[in-house]
Amino acid sequence: MVEKKKDFPEESDLVLCTVTKIYPHCVFANLDEFDRKQGMIHISEISPGRIRNIHDYVKIGKKIICKVLSINMEKGHIDLSLRRVSEGQKREKAELIKRQQKAEKIIEFVAGKLKTDKQKLQDDLVSKLGDEYPSLHDAFEEFIVDESVLSKLGLPKAFYDNLAEVIRQRIKPPEVEIDGEIKLKSNAPAGVNVVKKILCDAEKLDESLTIRYNGGGSYSINVVYDNYKDAEKILKKATDLMEGEAKKNECDYSFRRIEKKKKAAA
Known part of the structure; x- marks a missing residue:
């Protein structure tokens, strides 16, 4: 279950929805991440091209990921689009939801051990973290490599100790991926073997x-590792x-590096 937000989404946000009503020219769906919010998808926003039967695309109870087109807060109207969400965006949103649910499950487990209210624990933690992290999962992920993320918050000892233990058990460290391009050539008679040995070594x-x-x-x-250093x-x-061996064997050598951070596995 995803914790529900009480406000409205923003235009262009991707939202997880559940189809509740289907009409010949539109579909209504609840916004799962928002408290008592419903959106409408016009038939033109279901799929590109002509739609002969809207039921071929949506069914009651189906989970769908939509894009928010417009919002009228006074009337509570939210216009959604299904066709404007790419497959890549669907996968990314689904992964974010999965991570969010995992973080909430951690809070729920700790609350059960402490016999206290899960919502109060979560609200207190979110309040202390402020806006530094986009989500609880991001904060928990950072905690794996920097425990001060939570230790500096002044949490009650029992809460901190139990939370830290469960985070270490359930969340993997974030990985760093460094990509590079090597250009390596040899004009020697046995150049292929020379290059192969350098790379293998x-x-x-x-x-x-x-x-x-x-x-x-x-x-x-x-290179994939758990920290940049x-x-x-x-x-x-x-x-x-490689550079030393290339010089020794009179090979042409160059290297270019590209870095990017990978998200931890959920």
Whole structure:
């Protein structure tokens, strides 16, 4: 269950909905993340092209992800679109909801152990965290690598101890992924074997490192680790080895790095 918000969504937000009513030219759906909010999807916003039978696209009780087109707060009207949500956006929203539910389950479990009200615990924690984190799951994820995220909040000891224990059990550390491009060529008679040995020796340095052939003397190098500092050390060790061996064997060598942070697994 997703904790319901009492306000309205914003225009262009993606929202999880449950279909409640189907008419020939429109569909009504409850907004699952918002308290007592309902939206309407006109038939033109169900799917591109002509729709012969609206029931081919939606059914009562079906969970759908929609885009908010417009809001009239005075009348409480919310216009939604189903067709303007891409498959990628659907997957991303579904993942966010899954993460949110996981964080709320953690609070619920801790509340059960302490025999206290889950909603009060959650509201107090959200209030103390403020606007620093988009969601509870983001805060819990950060706690894995920096315990001061929660320890500085002044939470009651029993709550903090139990919460910290459950977070460590249920949430994996965020991963850092560093991608790079290597260009490595040798004009020597046995150049193919020279290049292959250099790359293999580099890849053997750490199990978190992988090297793949792109074509035309270009290779991708990838390091996945739980923090930037160590990921960069692994990458530097590998690139230093390759650069040194390339010079020793008179190979052409260059390297370009690209970084990005991956979200923790839910």
